[in-house]
Amino acid sequence: MKQTTTYPCCEIKAGTININGRVIYENTALPFPKFIKGAYKEFELNYPKFHKMDRLCKLAFVAAHFLLKDGQLDGYAPEEIGVVMANSNSTLHTDSKYTDSIKDRDNYFPSPAVFVYTLPNIMVGEICIKYNIKGESVFFVSNQFDKEMLLEYSQDMLQTETAKICLTGWVDYTDEDYHAILYLVNE
Amino acid sequence: MKKTPIYIIADNIISSLGFTTKANWKKIVAEQTGVTCHHDPSIYPTPVWISKIQEDILATKAAQQLQSAAQYSKLEQLFLLSILDATSNVSVDLTAEDTLIIVASTKGNIDLLEHKNRGKFPKERVQLGSLAKQVQLYFKNPNTPLVVCNACISGVLAMDVAKRLLRKKKYKNIVVTGGDLISEFTLSGFQSFKAMSNAPCKPYDKNRIGINLGEGIGTVVLSTNKPAHQNEVITIDGGASSNDANHISGPSRTGDGLFIAINKALKDAHCPKEEIDYMSMHGTATPYNDEMESKAIALANLQEVPLNSLKGYIGHTLGAAGLIESIVAIQSLKDNLLYRSLGFEELGVPKKINVIEKTSSKPLQKCLKTASGFGGCNAAMIFSKSST
Amino acid sequence: MEELIEKLKVQIIKQLNLEDVEPDEIDPNEMLFDANGELGLDSIDALELIVLLDKEYGIKIKNQDEGKKIFHSLNTMAEYILQHQN
The missing domain is CATH 3.40.47.10 (Thiolase/Chalcone synthase)
Incomplete structure (x- = not known):
C-alpha cells in the first residue's frame, strides 16, 4: 500500500487543528461548541447553514474545509469525487438529545431539525452539498479507527475507476471526546 | 476485462x-x-x-x-x-x-x-x-x-x-x-x-x-464460488452509489443523483439498458421521493420497463429495505413473476413510468434495484439470472 | 401584534438555531422562505415552525400546504396566531 503520510491530511482533536503535521489553530481551553465556532470565525468559513448543523457535522465540515478550500477538487467532474468516512459512535450525541425530546409524553415535541442529524451520513451529505460532490460514498461504523481499511478501500475505488479522487477518514463525536482526521486520497 | x-x-x-x-x-x-x-x-x-x-x-x-x-x-x-x-x-x-x-x-x-x-x-x-x-x-x-x-x-x-x-x-x-x-x-x-x-x-x-x-x-x-448442482444461478453484475449534493433531507428536484447511480451501475455491470427486464424501485410513497424517481427513470430512458415498489407490502424497513427488496426481486427473476405494486391506482408522478398493476408472468433475466435516502444518497445494483 | 412579533422573532431564532441572527434583522414583512432572503430557511425549518406553533401556542397545523400561507412572513404568522389562539 502507498505511504499514507503523503496524502494531504487534516486532523482536529483536543482543541487543535493540524494540517499535514503542522498546527494551524489551537484553543485547548474551550469546550467543543466554542472551539469549533472560533475556528469557523477565524478562518472565515462564511456558510450560514453551518450554524444549523449538529456538532458532528460541524466537526466534519471544518476538517473538510482545510482539505478542499483551495480548489483541490477543480478539474474533477462531480461524479468522479468519492467520499469514504467512518466513526465509532454514529450520531450518539444527537441521538441522546433527540431521545430527551420524546421521553415526556406531556411535553412531546420531537424536533425534525434534530432528527435529521441522527444519521451519520448526513455529514457526508453536508460536505457533498458544499463542494458539489456527486460520486460514490459510503459511511462505515466500527469500534476502532481502522485507517488502513479506509485508505485501502478508497485506493481501490481509484484503481477500479469508480472515483478519481476521494475524501477519506474518521469523524467521531461524543460528550467526552472528539476526533476528526480526513485525507484526500488522490492517487 | x-x-x-x-x-x-x-x-x-x-x-x-x-x-x-x-x-x-x-x-x-x-x-x-x-x-x-x-x-x-x-x-x-x-x-x-x-x-x-x-x-x-x-x-x-x-x-x-x-x-x-x-x-x-x-x-x-x-x-x-x-x-x-x-x-x-x-x-x-x-x-x-x-x-x-x-x-x-x-x-x-x-x-x-x-x-x-x-x-x-x-x-x-x-x-x-x-x-x-x-x-x-x-x-x-x-x-x-x-x-x-x-x-x-x-x-x-x-x-x-x-x-x-x-x-x-x-x-x-x-x-x-x-x-x-x-x-x-x-x-x-x-x-x-x-x-x-x-x-x-x-x-x-x-x-x-x-x-x-x-x-x-x-x-x-x-x-465467488459457483454453486454446484443448480440449473440456474443469480449474480450481482454491478452496482454504484451517488450523492445529490442538493439537500440533506429532501430528494433532488431533478433526479440527476439517482440517474448517475443507475448509469454507473449499468456501466459496472457491462449491461446495456435495453437488457433490463424489470426494476425494483425504492418507491417510499412520499410525494417528493416518487416524483424524483420518475425523473431519474426518464433521464435514464427506462420509462417502458415494468417496475414496482415493495413498500405497500411491508412498509419502509430502512436499513433492511435494500436487502429485502433485492431478495424479493431475485425471487421474481427465479419465478419469472412480476408482482403488483400494491397501493398504486392512478399515476401521480410527473414523468410517465410503467408501474406493475397486476401480478403476472414474464420471462425475466436482468433486474435493476434502486434506493435513495436522507443525506442525498442513492444506490443502484444490477442482478441477473443465467443458466449453468 | 407588535409585541407578539417581537416575541416570535426570539422564538424563531431559538427554535431554528439561527445563532448569528439578531431579532432586529428580521423584517416582519419579508418572506421567510425566500431562497435569496436573509434567513435562507428551508423545508425542515418549515416543519420546525409547525412544532413551534404547537409547543408555544398550542396551535396544531395538519395540512402542510396551509403552513406555506401561514409562514409567509412574520406578519402572517402573528395574524394566524391571534386568530387561532384560545
Missing part, C-alpha cells in the same frame, strides 16, 4: 409477512400486506400504520434456535435468526478466515437508548460496532464485521461494498445482513417530518401522502 462473478447463493427475509424468504414471497404473490394499524402507546401516542414483526413468534423462535437468547437485544436476535436460516442449506464456513460478515443498519439498537429501556443491556450496545460484534462472536467468525450505516440505501450499499471486496479477492464468502426495528425514536422522527401516511402507503399513486414504517431483516450469502 471480465469481472469476478459474485453469486447470491442463499438468502432470508424476516418481516411482518413471515420468517423466511419463502413465507414472505408466498404472501407477496397472494397480494397480502403486512401493514396494519397499530395502537400501542408504548411506541407512539396515537395509532400508526406500520408493518411489525410478530413478537410472539420471534420469542418462540429465539428460545428454540438461539443459544442464550436473553443475552441478545431484539434486533440482535433477529440478525442471528436471519443468518442462521440463510446459511442453513449452504456449505459456507462462517468460522473461516475468508468469510466476512457485513451488517447494514440505520439505527441499530436505538431502542436501548430510549429512556424507558435504559439499563436493560450494557450501554455500549447502542454502538453499531458492538452490535455487529455480538453477531461475529455468535458465529465465531474471525474477522471484525463491517457496518454500513448510510440511511435508507444501507442495504444496497452494503452489497456493493461486498461486491468490491469479493472482486478484490479479499474474501471468498460474505454474509450481508441488514435490519432495523420500529422504535419510538424512528416513528416520532418520521412523524415530525410529516412523512408518514395514516393509511396503507400508495407508491407512485396520485393520492400518495407518505410512508409506512416497517421492521425487517434481510440477509444474503454472497460467494
Whole structure:
C-alpha cells in the first residue's frame, strides 16, 4: 500500500487543528461548541447553514474545509469525487438529545431539525452539498479507527475507476471526546 | 476485462409477512400486506400504520434456535435468526478466515437508548460496532464485521461494498445482513417530518401522502464460488452509489443523483439498458421521493420497463429495505413473476413510468434495484439470472 | 401584534438555531422562505415552525400546504396566531 503520510491530511482533536503535521489553530481551553465556532470565525468559513448543523457535522465540515478550500477538487467532474468516512459512535450525541425530546409524553415535541442529524451520513451529505460532490460514498461504523481499511478501500475505488479522487477518514463525536482526521486520497 | 462473478447463493427475509424468504414471497404473490394499524402507546401516542414483526413468534423462535437468547437485544436476535436460516442449506464456513460478515443498519439498537429501556443491556450496545460484534462472536467468525450505516440505501450499499471486496479477492464468502426495528425514536422522527401516511402507503399513486414504517431483516450469502448442482444461478453484475449534493433531507428536484447511480451501475455491470427486464424501485410513497424517481427513470430512458415498489407490502424497513427488496426481486427473476405494486391506482408522478398493476408472468433475466435516502444518497445494483 | 412579533422573532431564532441572527434583522414583512432572503430557511425549518406553533401556542397545523400561507412572513404568522389562539 502507498505511504499514507503523503496524502494531504487534516486532523482536529483536543482543541487543535493540524494540517499535514503542522498546527494551524489551537484553543485547548474551550469546550467543543466554542472551539469549533472560533475556528469557523477565524478562518472565515462564511456558510450560514453551518450554524444549523449538529456538532458532528460541524466537526466534519471544518476538517473538510482545510482539505478542499483551495480548489483541490477543480478539474474533477462531480461524479468522479468519492467520499469514504467512518466513526465509532454514529450520531450518539444527537441521538441522546433527540431521545430527551420524546421521553415526556406531556411535553412531546420531537424536533425534525434534530432528527435529521441522527444519521451519520448526513455529514457526508453536508460536505457533498458544499463542494458539489456527486460520486460514490459510503459511511462505515466500527469500534476502532481502522485507517488502513479506509485508505485501502478508497485506493481501490481509484484503481477500479469508480472515483478519481476521494475524501477519506474518521469523524467521531461524543460528550467526552472528539476526533476528526480526513485525507484526500488522490492517487 | 471480465469481472469476478459474485453469486447470491442463499438468502432470508424476516418481516411482518413471515420468517423466511419463502413465507414472505408466498404472501407477496397472494397480494397480502403486512401493514396494519397499530395502537400501542408504548411506541407512539396515537395509532400508526406500520408493518411489525410478530413478537410472539420471534420469542418462540429465539428460545428454540438461539443459544442464550436473553443475552441478545431484539434486533440482535433477529440478525442471528436471519443468518442462521440463510446459511442453513449452504456449505459456507462462517468460522473461516475468508468469510466476512457485513451488517447494514440505520439505527441499530436505538431502542436501548430510549429512556424507558435504559439499563436493560450494557450501554455500549447502542454502538453499531458492538452490535455487529455480538453477531461475529455468535458465529465465531474471525474477522471484525463491517457496518454500513448510510440511511435508507444501507442495504444496497452494503452489497456493493461486498461486491468490491469479493472482486478484490479479499474474501471468498460474505454474509450481508441488514435490519432495523420500529422504535419510538424512528416513528416520532418520521412523524415530525410529516412523512408518514395514516393509511396503507400508495407508491407512485396520485393520492400518495407518505410512508409506512416497517421492521425487517434481510440477509444474503454472497460467494465467488459457483454453486454446484443448480440449473440456474443469480449474480450481482454491478452496482454504484451517488450523492445529490442538493439537500440533506429532501430528494433532488431533478433526479440527476439517482440517474448517475443507475448509469454507473449499468456501466459496472457491462449491461446495456435495453437488457433490463424489470426494476425494483425504492418507491417510499412520499410525494417528493416518487416524483424524483420518475425523473431519474426518464433521464435514464427506462420509462417502458415494468417496475414496482415493495413498500405497500411491508412498509419502509430502512436499513433492511435494500436487502429485502433485492431478495424479493431475485425471487421474481427465479419465478419469472412480476408482482403488483400494491397501493398504486392512478399515476401521480410527473414523468410517465410503467408501474406493475397486476401480478403476472414474464420471462425475466436482468433486474435493476434502486434506493435513495436522507443525506442525498442513492444506490443502484444490477442482478441477473443465467443458466449453468 | 407588535409585541407578539417581537416575541416570535426570539422564538424563531431559538427554535431554528439561527445563532448569528439578531431579532432586529428580521423584517416582519419579508418572506421567510425566500431562497435569496436573509434567513435562507428551508423545508425542515418549515416543519420546525409547525412544532413551534404547537409547543408555544398550542396551535396544531395538519395540512402542510396551509403552513406555506401561514409562514409567509412574520406578519402572517402573528395574524394566524391571534386568530387561532384560545
